[in-house]
Amino acid sequence: MQPLRIGLLGVGTVGGGTVKLLQNNAHEITRRLGRELIITHAASRNLERTRTICGPDTNITDNVFDVVTAPDVDVVVELIGGSTIAKDAVIQAIKNGKHIVTANKKLLAEYGNEIFRLASEHNVMVMYEAAVAGGIPIIKALREGLAANHIESIAGIINGTSNFILSEMRANGSTFPEALAQAQALGYAEADPTFDIEGHDAGHKLSIISALAFGTPINFSQCYLEGISQLQSLDICYAEELGYRIKLLGITRKTPEGIELRVHPTLIPESRLLAKVEGVMNAVSVQADMIGQTLYYGAGAGAGPTASAVMADIMDVTRLQNAEASYRVPYLAFQSSSLQNISILPMDEITSSYYLRVSACDEPGVLGEIANILAAENISIEALIQKGIINKETAEIVILTHSTKERFIKHAMSQIQALPRVLSPVTMIRMESLHPR
Numbered sequence: 001m002q003p004l005r006i007g008l009l010g011v012g013t014v015g016g017g018t019v020k021l022l023q024n025n026a027h028e029i030t031r032r033l034g035r036e037l038i039i040t041h042a043a044s045r046n047l048e049r050t051r052t053i054c055g056p057d058t059n060i061t062d063n064v065f066d067v068v069t070a071p072d073v074d075v076v077v078e079l080i081g082g083s084t085i086a087k088d089a090v091i092q093a094i095k096n097g098k099h100i101v102t103a104n105k106k107l108l109a110e111y112g113n114e115i116f117r118l119a120s121e122h123n124v125m126v127m128y129e130a131a132v133a134g135g136i137p138i139i140k141a142l143r144e145g146l147a148a149n150h151i152e153s154i155a156g157i158i159n160g161t162s163n164f165i166l167s168e169m170r171a172n173g174s175t176f177p178e179a180l181a182q183a184q185a186l187g188y189a190e191a192d193p194t195f196d197i198e199g200h201d202a203g204h205k206l207s208i209i210s211a212l213a214f215g216t217p218i219n220f221s222q223c224y225l226e227g228i229s230q231l232q233s234l235d236i237c238y239a240e241e242l243g244y245r246i247k248l249l250g251i252t253r254k255t256p257e258g259i260e261l262r263v264h265p266t267l268i269p270e271s272r273l274l275a276k277v278e279g280v281m282n283a284v285s286v287q288a289d290m291i292g293q294t295l296y297y298g299a300g301a302g303a304g305p306t307a308s309a310v311m312a313d314i315m316d317v318t319r320l321q322n323a324e325a326s327y328r329v330p331y332l333a334f335q336s337s338s339l340q341n342i343s344i345l346p347m348d349e350i351t352s353s354y355y356l357r358v359s360a361c362d363e364p365g366v367l368g369e370i371a372n373i374l375a376a377e378n379i380s381i382e383a384l385i386q387k388g389i390i391n392k393e394t395a396e397i398v399i400l401t402h403s404t405k406e407r408f409i410k411h412a413m414s415q416i417q418a419l420p421r422v423l424s425p426v427t428m429i430r431m432e433s434l435h436p437r
């Protein structure tokens, strides 16, 4: 059988890792596929480096459009990132009948609905395992392994850079800038690391898996985003004292009123496996009606793990390329006839438990005033600690609440804030209370 011909766009961390993986594991891959894979074309900005990486048999260009129009390319593997040139190249490739493999969550979160519609019209596959949780086969799990279930909720650590930073700060006492610089040096961070630390990258990924899980269009523009840049080490310490770890979580849940879609720092009980996920590792917990809870754990970023997912997708395309259309892995959420019209809940309507930290005058009655406000909003308290840390007159009060709606906690916070003896803005961090331990 003729080899499957790959056109590679981008030979950076993931692109270079993909070439290396194919060079190292070609024999095993061919044995498993019964067919050879060859990279006929590669587009890159650094031609000399790319020639060294790819070897003499690959046509090298600095123009991605040379690759997407080349007749001897069956699959375009898009690893340049971003959503400008990458979008044009992918659209052009689909129109030219090429299958697509991409690691680009930004592109899919912003333009996935359009790209999948176009792919369906042109009868080509778009594979994106590497786009969510790097090497963890979470797309395959949702699309295939859990295909018979109703998915109820997903909670995941899906940004390796943020998790790496939080782990480094907690375990090794690194500062935020030190830990970020290390994540960049290790190839984990996005070209613009703001996407990592402000929650955008996790939001991109969450929007994709939420759409896949609940059969909706991708709704990134309605995803609530809050990153780790404003997190204070004081809150990390208090959370630990209460038996919790703080992680940047992506949470999506189907409720009768609509879908929750949110990324924010979250308190997780220390005993939960998610709380023990450290460094660049990712983990995704899925709650489904028949199977119950499943947990997927592995490296969420880096050359090797991400290349592993890219190559698995190329192998899937190879296997399915000659299958009749109906035998191909379906796009599920992206077939317009089967899309579900479920609204994304406004943030005020989500349900969570909450961590609140209040700095107040250390005087009798303050605690009572705060408790009264919470009681009036029907918010019950799970735990409370009080410390006089700033000076003798100022107390830090940390409260964990039971489950309530976000709008009730916001209303309570504004009243607490207005108390004359409350001294600085109330800190609020949401707690993970979706999945059983």
Ligand SMILES: NC(=O)C1=CN([C@@H]2O[C@H](COP(=O)(O)OP(=O)(O)OC[C@H]3O[C@@H](n4cnc5c(N)ncnc54)[C@H](O)[C@@H]3O)[C@@H](O)[C@H]2O)C=CC1
Pocket: 009, 010, 011, 012, 013, 014, 015, 043, 044, 045, 046, 062, 063, 064, 079, 080, 081, 082, 085, 103, 104, 105, 106, 130, 131, 134, 187, 188, 189, 190, 191, 300, 301, 302, 303, 306
């Ligand atoms: N680094 C990681 O651990 C992971 C990255 N991803 C995604 O994979 C994609 C690639 O990421 P990295 O390899 O880390 O980025 P990178 O910056 O290391 O590599 C991108 C490469 O594409 C080249 N490039 C960009 N625009 C180009 C253009 N117009 N023409 C030719 N070449 C161009 C750049 O020069 C660079 O060599 C991104 O979408 C990223 O979000 C996904 C999962 C993990």
Ligand SMILES: N[C@@H](CC=O)C(=O)O
Pocket: 131, 133, 134, 158, 159, 160, 161, 162, 188, 189, 190, 196, 201, 300, 301, 302
């Ligand atoms: N920047 C991303 C890379 C993988 O998607 C991350 O840190 O998770």
Ligand code: NA
Pocket: 129, 130, 131, 132, 133, 134, 135, 136, 137, 138, 139, 309
């Ligand atoms: Na993955």
